[in-house]
Amino acid sequence: MFYPKKKYYIPYFIKSINKNTIFDFLRLLFVKSINSPFDFYIKMTRYLLFIFIILSFSKKSVSQTKLLDSIYINKLDYYKHNNSDSTLFYVKKLKLSKNEVTILKTLSVEAYIYHRQKKYKKAEKIAQQLLELSNHYLKTSNQKEVALNKRKSYYAGKISALNRLFWIKKNQENYKKAYEFLVQMHKVNEEYPDKKHNKYLRYKLSIKISKAIIKQALSMEFEAKNILLNAYNESKSEVFDVLKTDPFFLQQKANLLNKLGNIYLLLNKNKSKTIYIDSASYYYDEAYKIAQVFAPPHKDSEIIYNFRKTEVLMARKEFSKAVDLINNYKNISNGYPYLHREYFQRAVCFHNLKNSDSTIHYSNKFLKNQEKCETSKLITIYDILSKEYNNLNKLDSAYKYSKLTLDQYNLAKNTKDKTFNLFYNNNFEQAQQLNKTIEKREATKQRNLIISFAILLLTFFIITFYLIRKEKEKKKELILIMNKNKPVEIEKKEYNIDESLETKILNEFKNVTKNLDFLKPEFSINYIADKLDTNTTYISFVFNKHHEESFKQYCTKLKINYVVGKLKTDKTFRKYSIQAIAEEIGYTNASAFTRAFKKHIGITPSAFLKGIEN
Incomplete structure (x- = not known):
């Protein structure tokens, strides 16, 4: 755990005083020196003067320390938005302070700077230190004495630490962990000693904005929009009048407006409407107006505003104008690391302008630094590349990026599913906690409480039962689909089949091999039964009578033997991708084909092809 270093500002001659010095002084004062009342008066005056000097120096040192802390804190507030190096310089100095409040403020700013620099590990470490130290102070302090x-x-x-941890996890797209910190932040804020204080009000608004951000990340755009509009209207109420000139509140309000702009762009992406784009542009403009009155000014506000205006132009499909705006980024960057954003926006614009070379060029530039990529942007770029390579008839590359798109999509979906579960569990826990609180405060309404809880519990079980039943139905459907082409397993039983029918069935097996019907995706035992106008039971009986393997194994062997022969003899066929080869023999999934090939031949198709070429 981190604890502040103590530094004592006491003059050297005071620190040099020890027990012997005091005894010598008292002996001199009260034993050897007192020969008359006048001597006693003189010595006592000197003694009191000596004590006064000591106290004066001590008070002066403490006062100077407080003044120095105050100056450095003002420097932090000035530099933290426009000069990270200067901010960290004063952070280092303030860490020597012995003032608990100063230390907490310093750690909060340090975590913010590292987060702004995208140094998430450092930011998280400092935020955890801030959280531990705040908890330590709260536990060890006596409420009456402090x-x-x-x-x-x-x-x-404590709230600042949780807020920083929320943003770190949100930016890393770990929405489950981010939401956990948000729940903690809400709990701590409700414990805040003064519900009318500006910090309580600011964090109350901040929690709502953060909740909307998580909803947005989970593709719940309408819910996120309603939360933000509600928060915006609340920020204009009388309760928040005390914050009208508060610089932190102004930043928060600008952030809220920008988030509203983002939501409307997302709504437009799902269902294109001019009103959504116009709303996004309006809220971005309103946010920028507020940003222009920041004191001190935020040096990155202009380029960030231009990022958003570019997104608006792209939503309007005015891609040439968007590129013109992107070209101006270098003139207004002020050192902001904008290239990653530029590469992404250029790739999207050039893709829509049908400029394949530029699209691929900027997409690759974007992917070179993909550890900083948001999953949503990564999916977009992979999807663009798969389409570009498909248009260029480079099927292997197209397939590669198409698979990467699906992989990232599934990864993002799994993350979101976990967060959905967290939302549900947390809301249910909050409902239970609320019921307990009501029970304690309103004992007379216990009967109504029990009924309410019973209804809630019954509803929960009904919903759970419904979801389980729905899930079982889905599994049944899936099993039916998977077993659609699978022969029905029956007990071995002797049948009296007409010899002519048996001969007909055996001849059809030969025709299947000769006509290559087994290569068709729809080929199965049902296929032969329909063709001969008989049932699958007879087909299966005749097949098992003349073969020592299942019908499915027989079909797979025919397919693999066919593809092996064709790979050996047809050079053009060898140039096909694995997916294309799989589809050629009736497989829709390259992975299933690869497993079947390896099982029968002993090596993968790729290894087999290399062996032929060598």
Whole structure:
């Protein structure tokens, strides 16, 4: 655990005083030196003067320390939005402070700087230190002895740490963990000692915005929009009048408006409407107006505003205008690391402008730094590349990026599913906690409470039963689909089949091999039964009578033997992708084909092809 270093600002001559010095002084004062009342008066005056000097120096040192801390904190507030190096310089100095509130403030700013620099590991480490230290101060402080303002600072430090951890996990797209920190932040904020204080109000608004961000990440755009509109309307109420000139509140309000702009762009992406694009543009403009009155000004506000205006132009399908705006990024960047955003936007614009070379060029530039990519953007770029290579008839590359698109999509979906579960569990726990609180406060309404809880529990079980039943039905459907082409397993039983029918069935097996019907995707035992106008039971009986393997194994062997022969003799066929070869013999899935090939031949198709070429 991190604890602040103590530094004592005491003059050297005071620190040099020890027990012997004091005894010598008292002996001199009260034993050897007192020969008359006048001597006693003189010595006592000197003694009091000596004590006064000591206290004066001590008070002066403490006062100077407080003044120095105040100056450095002002420097932090000034530099943290426009000069990271200067901010970290003053952070290092303030870490020597012995003031608990100063230390908490310093760690909060340090975590913010590393987060802004996308150094998420460092930011998380500092935020955890801030959280541990705030908890330590809250646990070890006596509520009666510690001043209210100091306790507010402890709570503010804890909320700041949780807020920073939320943003780190959100930016890493770990929505499950981000939501856990959001739940903790809400709980701590409700414990804040002063519900009218500006920090409580700011964090109350911040939690709503963060909740909307998670909803947005889970593709619940309408719910996110409603939360943000509600928060925006609340920010204009009388309760928030005390924050009208608060610089933090202004930043928060600008952030809220930008988030609303983002939501409307997402809504337009799902269902294109001019009103959505216009709303996005309006809220971006309103946010930029607020950003222009920041004191001190935020040096990145102009380029970030231009990022958003470019997105609006892209939504309007004005891609040439969007490229013109992107070309100006270098003139307004002020050191902001904009290239990653530029590459992504250029790739999207050039793809829509049918410029394949530029699209592939900027997509590859974007992917070179893909550890910083958001999953959603990664999916977009993979999808663009698969389409571009498909248009260029480079099927192997097209298939590669198409598979990467699906892999990333499934990964993102799994992450979101986990977060959905977390939402549900947390809401249910909150409902239970609410019922307990009502029970304690309103004992007279116990009967109504039990009925309400019973209804809630019954509803929960009904919903759970419904979901389980639905899931079972889905599994049954899936099993039916999977077993559609699988022969029905029956007990071995002797049948009296007409010899002519048996001969007809055996001849059809030969025709299947000769006509290559077994290569068709729809080929199965049902296929032969329909062709001969008989049932699958007879077909299966005749087949098992003359073969020592199942019908499915027989068909797979025919397919693999066919493809092996064709690979050996047909050079053009060898140039096909694995997916194309699989489809040639009736497989829709390259992975299933690869497994079947390896099982029968002993090596994968790729290894077999290399062996032929060598």
